[in-house]
Amino acid sequence: MNPLPPLAPWQQRTFDQACSALDAGQFGHATLIVGPPRIGKRLLAETLARRVLCAAPEADGAACGRCKSCQLFASRAQMETLEIRPDGSPSHPWGHSAHPDLYFLGYEIHPRTGKPRTEIVIDQVRALSDALTLTAQLGGAQVAILDPASAVNWSAWNAVLKTLEEPQPGRFLWLLADNPARLPATIRSRCQRLELRLPPHDEALDWLCQCGHPADAAADALDATRGHPGLADAWLRDGGMALRREVLADARALEQARAEPDAVAQRWLAEGRAEERLWHLAELARSHAADLTGSPADRTLMGRFDAANRARDLLRTQVRAELAIHEALLAWRATTVKR
Ligand SMILES: [Zn+2]
The missing domain is CATH 1.10.8 (Helicase, Ruva Protein; domain 3)
Structure with missing residues (x-):
């Protein structure tokens, strides 16, 4: 049986493209799997891993579902594929895979603090490189999925680069990225690319x-x-749609001076999902700006957009969340846009 959800049509197209490359012997050692957050990069990578590891894939490219590898794949304790946060990262750290030739590299639990790390560190990459030098336990391929690639820190990139420079047949390293432009150029230039695009x-x-x-x-x-x-x-x-409606209403109330920035900031903090609210706020500014490109109001809206995004970044730092949110809401109120 296949433990993974079925692929959506746009994911299937990219999957088929990868299978053709595999069948033609043109699928490289290292691949960047790119596309916006929540478009299905993780699901694509896992479905492809199941196919690559399968001992007897079907003619249509699907994994057989019966071989030892497919059985191990199905026995994986919990499929976390769809549990992805809005920033594209997994909602909890990856544990070990039940499949001995499938590796996940993500936010691991810090051995001392017991909390997930905020980045992928060099020791993790080294452990992976060591594992990939061993013979595949099932005698087939080995697949490592690194997700999200944006979490790899500077020194760990050097270790990734080393594994990319020593490719071995049957070893695959897949890097998942929302924004590949932010990855080091030396990494990008060594990877093939599989892209998931927004469908019609x-x-x-x-x-x-x-x-x-x-x-x-x-x-x-x-x-x-x-x-x-x-x-x-x-x-x-x-509930993201309801949240968006709330943010729209708050933004309008601020514009019309029916609400005070500090009161709204406090409520957002008390009711939670502040980061998502700021994201909606930034998107609201962006969509208004898109209607008004080139007009004087355009700059004001980009100011609001920047302020909301800056606040989102600040939420990840030591700055008090209330101050960060307050600043974004103040920027919203401080300017009136003539439309
Ligand atoms: Zn199989």
Whole structure:
């Protein structure tokens, strides 16, 4: 049996492309799997890993589901594939894979603090490199999935580079990235690229309906996410659409001086999901700015956009969250946009 959710059509296209390359012997040692957060990079990587590790893949490229490798894959304790945070990172650190030739590199638990690390460190990469020098336990391929690649710290990149410079047949290293431009150029130049793109509107809408969402709600969410079905699905499931409506209402109240920035900041903190709220705020500024490109109001809106994003960054630092949020809301109120 396949323990993974089925691929969406746009994921299937990229998967087929990878399978053709595999069959033609043109699938490289190192691959960047890129695309916006929640578009399905992780699911694609795991589905591809199942296929690469399978001892007897079907003619259509799918894993057989019966061999020892497929059985081990199915026995993996918990599939975390869809548990991805809005910033694209897994919602909890990866443990060991039940499959001996499949490795995950992500935010591991710090041995001393017991909390997830905030980056991927050199010791993790070295341990992986050591593991990849051993013979595959099932005698087939070995696959390592590094997710998210943006979490690899500077010294760990040098260790990654070393493994990229010593490719071995049957060893695959896949780096998952929302924004590959931020990865070191020396890494990018050594990787092939598999890209997941936003699908056409009708395909996205069909998929959302197949996921069980009512058509009108699905269309609204697709609109709000500017055509991103994975994000729309997440927002419909986790209250993100309702959160967005709240943020729109708060932003309007600030503009019309019906609300005070500090009161709104306190409420956002008390009610939670502050980072997501700031993201919605930034998106709101961006979508308004897109309507007004080149006009004087454009600069004001970009100022709001920057302020909201700066506050999101500050939430990850030692700065008090309330101050960070307050600053973004103040920027929203301080300027009036003539439309
Ligand atoms: Zn199999």
